Amino acid sequence: xxxxxxxxxxxxxxxSIIPNFTYEKIYLIxxxxxPFRAGLPMNVPLWLAxxxxxxQKCRMVPPDWMDIEVLENIKEEEKRSRFFTKMPNEHYMVxxxxxxxxxxxxVPRASEIKTIIKDxxxxxxxxxxxxxxxxxxxxxxxxxxxxxxxxxxxxxxxLLPEAMDELYRIEKMTQKxxxxxxxxxxxxxxxxxxxx
Amino acid sequence: MNNSYLSxxxxxxxxxxxPCRFLHDLPKMGFMDxxxxxxxxxAGATLDVPLWLAxxxxxxCRIPLxxxxxxxxxxxxxxxxxxxxxxxxxxxxLGQHFYELGCYVAKHDIKGETxxxxxxxxxxxxxxxxxxxxxxxxxxSERKRAAAAAATERALSGWLQRGDCPLTTANMVANHRKxxxxxxxxx
Amino acid sequence: MFCxxxxxxxxxxxxxxxxxxxxxxxxxRQVLEEMHSLYKMNLNDANASSDNRSLCxxxxxxxTALERNKRCLLAYLxxxxxxxxxxxxxxxxxxxxxxxxxxxxxxxxWFSKYSTNLAxxxxxxxxxxxxxxxxxxxxxxxxKSLYIEVLCMADxxxxxxxxxxxxxxKKNSRHFLPTSECQTxxxxxxxxxxx
Amino acid sequence: xxxxxxxELSEDxxxxxxTVLKSVQCAWQNERLAPEILPxxxxxxxxxxxxxxxxxxxxxxxxxxxxxxxxxxxELSRIKFMICNYLKTRLHKIExxxxxxxxxxxxxxxxxxxxxxPAEFKYAQEYSLNMESHxxxxxxxxxxxxxxxxxxxxxxxxxNLQSHVFLKANTAVKGVVxxxxxxxxxxxxxxxxxxxxxxxxxxxxxxxxxxxxLLV
Numbered sequence: 001x002x003x004x005x006x007x008x009x010x011x012x013x014x015x016s017i018i019p020n021f022t023y024e025k026i027y028l029i030x031x032x033x034x035p036f037r038a039g040l041p042m043n044v045p046l047w048l049a050x051x052x053x054x055x056q057k058c059r060m061v062p063p064d065w066m067d068i069e070v071l072e073n074i075k076e077e078e079k080r081s082r083f084f085t086k087m088p089n090e091h092y093m094v095x096x097x098x099x100x101x102x103x104x105x106x107v108p109r110a111s112e113i114k115t116i117i118k119d120x121x122x123x124x125x126x127x128x129x130x131x132x133x134x135x136x137x138x139x140x141x142x143x144x145x146x147x148x149x150x151x152x153x154x155x156x157x158x159l160l161p162e163a164m165d166e167l168y169r170i171e172k173m174t175q176k177x178x179x180x181x182x183x184x185x186x187x188x189x190x191x192x193x194x195x196x
Numbered sequence: 197m198n199n200s201y202l203s204x205x206x207x208x209x210x211x212x213x214x215p216c217r218f219l220h221d222l223p224k225m226g227f228m229d230x231x232x233x234x235x236x237x238x239a240g241a242t243l244d245v246p247l248w249l250a251x252x253x254x255x256x257c258r259i260p261l262x263x264x265x266x267x268x269x270x271x272x273x274x275x276x277x278x279x280x281x282x283x284x285x286x287x288x289x290l291g292q293h294f295y296e297l298g299c300y301v302a303k304h305d306i307k308g309e310t311x312x313x314x315x316x317x318x319x320x321x322x323x324x325x326x327x328x329x330x331x332x333x334x335x336x337s338e339r340k341r342a343a344a345a346a347a348t349e350r351a352l353s354g355w356l357q358r359g360d361c362p363l364t365t366a367n368m369v370a371n372h373r374k375x376x377x378x379x380x381x382x383x
Numbered sequence: 384m385f386c387x388x389x390x391x392x393x394x395x396x397x398x399x400x401x402x403x404x405x406x407x408x409x410x411x412r413q414v415l416e417e418m419h420s421l422y423k424m425n426l427n428d429a430n431a432s433s434d435n436r437s438l439c440x441x442x443x444x445x446x447t448a449l450e451r452n453k454r455c456l457l458a459y460l461x462x463x464x465x466x467x468x469x470x471x472x473x474x475x476x477x478x479x480x481x482x483x484x485x486x487x488x489x490x491x492x493w494f495s496k497y498s499t500n501l502a503x504x505x506x507x508x509x510x511x512x513x514x515x516x517x518x519x520x521x522x523x524x525x526x527k528s529l530y531i532e533v534l535c536m537a538d539x540x541x542x543x544x545x546x547x548x549x550x551x552x553k554k555n556s557r558h559f560l561p562t563s564e565c566q567t568x569x570x571x572x573x574x575x576x577x578x
Numbered sequence: 579x580x581x582x583x584x585x586e587l588s589e590d591x592x593x594x595x596x597t598v599l600k601s602v603q604c605a606w607q608n609e610r611l612a613p614e615i616l617p618x619x620x621x622x623x624x625x626x627x628x629x630x631x632x633x634x635x636x637x638x639x640x641x642x643x644x645x646x647x648x649x650x651x652x653e654l655s656r657i658k659f660m661i662c663n664y665l666k667t668r669l670h671k672i673e674x675x676x677x678x679x680x681x682x683x684x685x686x687x688x689x690x691x692x693x694x695x696p697a698e699f700k701y702a703q704e705y706s707l708n709m710e711s712h713x714x715x716x717x718x719x720x721x722x723x724x725x726x727x728x729x730x731x732x733x734x735x736x737x738n739l740q741s742h743v744f745l746k747a748n749t750a751v752k753g754v755v756x757x758x759x760x761x762x763x764x765x766x767x768x769x770x771x772x773x774x775x776x777x778x779x780x781x782x783x784x785x786x787x788x789x790x791x792l793l794v
Contacts, residue, residue, distance in 0.1 A: 003355035008525035159345040161742040173299040202461040365572040366473035371402040422722035489716040507697035514631040522662040526655040
């Protein structure tokens with residue numbers, strides 16, 4: 001999938017905004033939101049938050065985890081652990097990118113936060129490469145990948161699944177016909193000539 | 197890989213030549229052997245024959261006409277090299293379709309291990325585009341895989357850097373225009 | 384060796400996976416010629432081979448080459464069919480003349496049939512409730528904003544928008560348009576999104 | 579102003595459009611990531627198209643620049659993107675695997691468990707006929723003697739059910755049997771609720787179809 005399609009999926013997540021206008025409830029297909037009260041926080045889907053922000057109709061409220069201290073802890077934990085730790089949400093990178101990209105002024109210490117999130121992302125990406133390596137070495141037909149987010153999983157497509165497909169095929173062929181002699185191909189062993 | 201009847205990849209793989217020895221005379225087929233002058237191909241002649249032909253007439257078939265020997269890349273000498281360090285082998289020169297052809301002719305266990313070793317090299321290369329050039333030339337399928345991995349990497353870093361999802365000209369349309377422009381310039 | 388011409392044909396098709404080349408009539412003719420001559424030789428030798436077993440083997444070898452040539456020709460057509468499908472999705476149901484001429488007459492006929500089949504499938508969507516707002520060749524990317532700024536790359540003439548406004552698309556003119564109404568023109572390279 | 583209303587999918591259960599939308603999203607995601615064609619969800623798609631139609635009519639009553647109109651339009655264009663992408667993904671699979679799909683579908687229609695919608699089935703059959711007639715007129719008819727015959731089934735392209743996919747378990751599933759690569763015994767694993775795995779599609783195909791796992 002394209003990263004923008006995963007962003008699209010992540011944009012359905014609900015985030016908090018503070019509108020600067022007052023309006024009654026709005027009934028969308030994906031649910032009802034509002035009423036909008038100027039100055040009062042409320043929840044909307046991320047795509048709507050971005051849209052309102054771009055029209056300067058709201059301030060974004062950074063999610064709880066977008067906080068230096070919380071993120072530092074996550075980063076330490078991620079460094080320490082051999083496994084992937086559970087992220088504050090399944091689309092943390094999408095949320096970070098859209099909120100910090102559209103509303104940096106609404107997030108205290110936005111640029112530091114951006115750096116830490118990028119650090120966490122990088123640690124996880126390099127861990128991901130190590131795990132893939134281990135996975136391929138250990139047989140390469142199954143792996144458990146808890147806590148990886150969809151965007152992270154997407155970053156190893158199509159490389160990992162296709163390599164596993166190819167390996168499976170190669171080994172399947174090997175298994176099917178183990179030749180007695182390695183010097184000749186399987187279809188040239190019985191060299192007996194017979195008259196046509 | 198897709199072995200279907202219409203797969204161009206499979207056609208190209210089965211077009212690779214394998215060393216064969218003919219068991220019988222083949223009248224009027226002398227032209228298959230460029231070094232022979234006779235009209236007929238004589239029993240005992242050894243020559244490289246495309247796999248699709250060899251496969252149809254090897255000794256496991258109804259009409260055994262020839263025996264097939266392993267291409268050298270699958271023989272002991274190379275097995276040792278591949279075992280020692282698969283990453284140093286130039287697949288572009290030695291085995292454009294190493295894995296795929298191997299699945300037809302060399303059904304022993306070295307390919308899996310070679311694949312694993314070289315996969316690692318491929319993966320580390322795909323994250324930094326400059327190192328792709330520095331690794332030993334790849335087989336056709338490895339090249340394809342490396343290109344796909346690089347495309348994923350590009351799409352991801354593109355996404356990380358920009359806010360919008362740009363709409364662009366369709367691929368075929370853009371390429372058609374590009375080519376036309378190039379043709380115009382040549383005139 | 385047998386079947387060399389047809390392999391050139393396939394390599395040619397593979398070389399530019401992202402564009403379509405001129406249908407190679409000449410090379411196809413040569414392959415067909417090879418096939419006809421193999422077939423003829425086989426007919427002659429098959430009659431003689433009843434008492435000559437090694438000639439029988441020669442006939443078999445030629446027959447294998449015939450089958451191989453056939454497989455390759457069909458693979459060539461098939462790979463082009465896939466590209467022609469892409470043309471339908473990217474250029475639309477009317478091909479520009481310079482693209483049209485890359486196809487053989489048979490291929491153009493196939494293109495038209497493909498296009499008709501697709502159109503009738505798309506008409507079926509929502510037909511139960513009389514809704515016709517779904518065009519599968521549009522809405523290709525996740526929407527990001529309702530309006531975008533575009534630059535016009537070629538003189539295209541008038542464009543009527545859904546709300547009834549009519550604008551003129553002149554080369555190098557800039558416009559602020561509803562995303563849903565300029566996607567196709569962007570895909571066709573007539574408009575370019577300004578970022 | 580209430581632009582949506584709850585719709586009835588079947589006689590005894592009322593499902594909110596919000597739920598239908600979520601199911602469409604899962605169907606889209608699974609269809610995109612599964613190697614084979616999945617059972618159609620025409621009821622949900624038609625329900626969504628109905629909603630879109632209803633909503634578009636109402637938006638037209640609002641002034642063009644009205645903020646609510648913009649919000650509704652944006653939501654509609656998101657849903658349209660998803661539906662188009664979903665249907666297009668299915669069409670592409672139908673084209674690629676048309677020969678085995680048509681054969682399997684004929685049997686499924688008999689047992690009433692069809693995967694394709696009637697329109698998709700019609701499309702598949704027409705596509706396959708067009709392909710056959712093109713191959714015939716462009717090449718086969720020009721081949722010598724007996725070479726011109728061709729069994730269409732020979733041209734079949736099959737989806738690779740052995741291909742590896744990523745999934746997330748929506749519920750605990752026991753006894754998923756993995757086929758081992760090399761001669762070893764097959765391995766049985768358990769999918770805990772919420773856990774994620776990469777494995778071959780074939781042993782979990784049914785779990786995708788009955789919603790116990792989501793491909794990611």
